[in-house]
Amino acid sequence: MVAKDRSDASHVVEIVEFPSYEEAVRNSKLPETDRIFREMTALCDGTPTFTDLDVVRDARLNTDSARRFFEAVAHDDDLSAMAGLVEEHYHDHDPANEQDLIGLDHFRREMDVWRDGFDFAFRIEDQIAEDDRVCTRWSWEGVHRADFLGIPATGEKATMTGTTVFRFGANGKIVEGWWQYDRLGLLARLGALEPTEF
Numbered sequence: 539m540v541a542k543d544r545s546d547a548s549h550v551v552e553i554v555e556f557p558s559y560e561e562a563v564r565n566s567k568l569p570e571t572d573r574i575f576r577e578m579t580a581l582c583d584g585t586p587t588f589t590d591l592d593v594v595r596d597a598r599l600n601t602d603s604a605r606r607f608f609e610a611v612a613h614d615d616d617l618s619a620m621a622g623l624v625e626e627h628y629h630d631h632d633p634a635n636e637q638d639l640i641g642l643d644h645f646r647r648e649m650d651v652w653r654d655g656f657d658f659a660f661r662i663e664d665q666i667a668e669d670d671r672v673c674t675r676w677s678w679e680g681v682h683r684a685d686f687l688g689i690p691a692t693g694e695k696a697t698m699t700g701t702t703v704f705r706f707g708a709n710g711k712i713v714e715g716w717w718q719y720d721r722l723g724l725l726a727r728l729g730a731l732e733p734t735e736f
Contacts, residue, residue, distance in 0.1 A: 548583070553591075562590075600706045601665050604672040607704070607712065608660040611653075617646045625711040632717045655686030656696075663699075670706045675699075678719070682728055689730050696727045 543549035556562040565571055579586055603623055610619045620642060630639040630648070639645050652658070658680030666673045677699050682692045700719025707713040725731050 552578075598667065599710060600670070600672045600704075601667045603706070603710060603712065604665065604674050604702075604704050605662055608662060608674065608676060611649055612659045617649060620646060620649075623712060625707055625709075625713045628712060629714045630717070631715065634717075634721045651686070655682065655684050655689075655691075656680035657683055671703055672706070673701065673703045675701050686728070687725075687730075689725075689728050692728055694728060696724055698724045 539553045539555075541551045541553070543551070556565060607620075607623050610617070610623065624642050624645065626642050627640065628642050628645055630645050632639070632648075635648075639648055658678060661677040661679070662674060663677055664673075664675040677697065679695065679697045682689075682694050682696060684691050698720040700717065702718075703716045704712045705714040722731065
């Protein structure tokens with residue numbers, strides 16, 4: 539990857555990624571690497587500088603964090619793990635709620651409504667990451683074991699599909715989320731909606 543400094547067009551940075559640190563060290567000792575170094579140096583006005591970098595945040599890490607979020611919501615005994623994944627001032631957009639939820643504590647309470655009502659699990663179908671966003675297409679399956687939104691436990695197995703887009707902050711935590719899922723279909727399967735005749 540080659541990048542140019544927006545404020546100084548003469549400052550060009552080239553990033554070369556290797557599968558491992560050991561591979562990078564092996565590459566630096568090759569004769570052709572020395573030849574390329576000399577050719578690049580000849581193109582520079584001054585002496586080029588080299589920096590040995592470790593990747594600390596990229597789209598793949600955000601994707602892993604999004605996956606861990608769905609695992610934690612369904613399987614952790616409590617939601618304390620959310621503090622490591624979700625920012626305190628998290629902003630949640632869910633069309634099923636009249637108002638957006640602001641703050642990790644409010645979001646935890648919302649998740650507890652689902653966790654109290656169902657034994658459930660998410661299955662990740664697809665994930666796409668770009669810049670600070672991760673879009674996850676998921677399937678959900680749960681058993682209705684207790685009251686959920688005023689609907690007494692049915693013991694029924696229910697499924698639904700949905701998509702969630704998370705925005706990540708500079709510290710790698712989720713700061714905003716947008717949810718789309720088949721909540722009406724879920725309520726119908728629980729017998730909370732009258733069937734519609736056409």
